[in-house]
Amino acid sequence: MQKILVERLSTGIREFDKLLKGGIPRGFFVAVVGEPGTGKSIFCQHFIAQGIKEGDKNIYVTTEESRESIIAQASQFGWDFARAIDDDKLVIIDALMRGKDDPWTLVELDVEMLVNKIIEAKKYLGFGRARLVVDSMSAFWLDKPAMARKYSYFVKRILSRWDFTALLVSQYAVTTSLGFGFGIEHVADGIIRFKRSIIGGRLRRFVIIEKMRQTPHDLNLYEIGIEDGKGIVIKARTGLRKEDTVLPRRVLDKIIEAELRKEYELSPGEEEEE
Numbered sequence: 710m711q712k713i714l715v716e717r718l719s720t721g722i723r724e725f726d727k728l729l730k731g732g733i734p735r736g737f738f739v740a741v742v743g744e745p746g747t748g749k750s751i752f753c754q755h756f757i758a759q760g761i762k763e764g765d766k767n768i769y770v771t772t773e774e775s776r777e778s779i780i781a782q783a784s785q786f787g788w789d790f791a792r793a794i795d796d797d798k799l800v801i802i803d804a805l806m807r808g809k810d811d812p813w814t815l816v817e818l819d820v821e822m823l824v825n826k827i828i829e830a831k832k833y834l835g836f837g838r839a840r841l842v843v844d845s846m847s848a849f850w851l852d853k854p855a856m857a858r859k860y861s862y863f864v865k866r867i868l869s870r871w872d873f874t875a876l877l878v879s880q881y882a883v884t885t886s887l888g889f890g891f892g893i894e895h896v897a898d899g900i901i902r903f904k905r906s907i908i909g910g911r912l913r914r915f916v917i918i919e920k921m922r923q924t925p926h927d928l929n930l931y932e933i934g935i936e937d938g939k940g941i942v943i944k945a946r947t948g949l950r951k952e953d954t955v956l957p958r959r960v961l962d963k964i965i966e967a968e969l970r971k972e973y974e975l976s977p978g979e980e981e982e983e
């Protein structure tokens with residue numbers, strides 16, 4: 710039997726595409742996860758800059774930074790997002806500033822509203838292959854983590870009819886390296902995990918492809934750099950063990966327990982009633 714060929718979209722980082730055997734399969738919903746400052750947003754901007762170059766329809770939803778901040782950040786790597794907006798190649802939906810006279814804004818962090826706005830933007834940009842970034846999805850369920858999975862499923866189910874290849878960002882807490890509610894990781898076709906570690910008093914960043922359906926992807930952890938004028942560069946494959954970039958299990962358990970106590974307002978020693 711002949712193998713069905715998979716069309717892949719370049720991430721905009723050539724060295725990273727190689728780890729993915731060419732790129733992200735068209736139509737995939739990929740979770741981009743990691744702690745603050747690890748490179749998730751910049752990775753997403755590479756993906757959008759590549760889409761602009763290739764003539765795709767591009768939509769970037771920003772919940773953590775303003776539209777201006779995304780444009781300013783992208784300009785540091787040589788990408789003119791303001792011009793792409795003027796040329797109707799890109800829509801940035803701003804869910805942070807919520808400007809009243811702005812058509813591309815979300816007035817509430819509501820998942821149904823998000824999906825409708827994305828479809829509206831896609832119709833505006835026109836028919837054809839599209840790239841979508843939601844940075845971040847976590848913002849939509851921060852106050853109700855139990856809904857994470859249901860919301861993720863809803864977003865994927867509705868938007869998969871619109872020819873999107875999507876990067877959905879999920880933030881992991883610095884303390885526990887865990888997400889706020891587990892949602893997209895299970896629904897996603899792929900997981901790209903960014904990590905950080907302070908080694909010898911210096912911040913180092915890493916990336917590993919944890920999952921990519923239909924792809925014989927690379928399984929190693931790579932050190933990355935973020936360079937002015939250039940963006941993310943893939944450096945050497947590391948020999949680090951998993952334990953070198955995550956907290957020891959014992960410490961992690963303590964932190965999780967403390968967070969749970971905070972959430973349920975239990976004092977130490979007090980247990981929940983059966």
Ligand SMILES: Nc1ncnc2c1ncn2[C@@H]1O[C@H](COP(=O)(O)OP(=O)(O)OP(=O)(O)O)[C@@H](O)[C@H]1O
Nearest residue numbers: 744745746747748749750751752785880935936937
């Ligand atoms: N022009 C630049 N040159 C070099 N490094 C930069 C430049 N701009 C940003 N950075 C680095 O990139 C980091 C931000 O990366 P990014 O915004 O992708 O993080 P993130 O994973 O999205 O974090 P968060 O979860 O907080 O949004 C900065 O903290 C800084 O270290």
Ligand SMILES: [Mg+2]
Nearest residue numbers: 749750773844
């Ligand atoms: Mg970010």
